[in-house]
Amino acid sequence: MGKITVETCEIEGLKVITPAVHGDERGYFMETYNYNDFKEVGIDQVFVQDNQSSSKRGVLRGLHFQINFPQAKLVRVVSGEVFDVAVDLREGSPTYGKWFGIRLSAENKKQFFIPQNFAHGFLVLSDSAEFAYKCTDFYHPGDEGGLLWSDPDIGIQWPLQDGVSLIISDKDTKWQGIKAYTKGKG
16 A cells, blocks of 8 residues: 655765655545565665654754764655754765755655765744654763764755744754865764
C-alpha cells in the first residue's frame, strides 16, 4: 500500500522522499516509514530513536551533528513549515562543505533522508512547526558538534523573512565555521 517516490539531490546520499497519500472525504492516510520500501530505494538503515520538537516562527536550530557516534536521520514536518538543511562533512567527499536545503511542510508531506556525517539544521517558516525525525544512533551527551549557521564559507541561503527576528540558542550562536572544524580534524 505504501510505496514512496525518491528524488536524489546534487549531494550524493541525500534523498527527498514523498510518501503515497491516500485521501478521501474523511481526510488522508500515509505510511511515513516502511523498512522494505526504504530498503528498496537504497536506504537500508535501522532507526533506533524518534524525536519531535515544537518551535515557533523564526527559530533556527543547528547546524548539529554527533562527533563520534554519527547519526543518519529521516526528518519530516508534522505541522507547519521549515527550511531544512544538510551540510556534507564526509571526509574525502567531492561535496565536502556543500549544503542542500529543502522546504518541508505538513502540506507537502516530504521527508528528507540525511546520511551519517552531515551537519543538520532547520529554520521555522510558519507560525509554529512540529518537527519529527528518526535517528540511527542514540543521542550521546557530550558528543555534540556543530557549525555556525551563518558561516560564509558554507553560504547557506536561509529564506529569512522580513520583520521576523531569528531565535537561536546560545549554544548555536557559539559554533565555529567549517574552516575551524576542518582544521581541528587535521
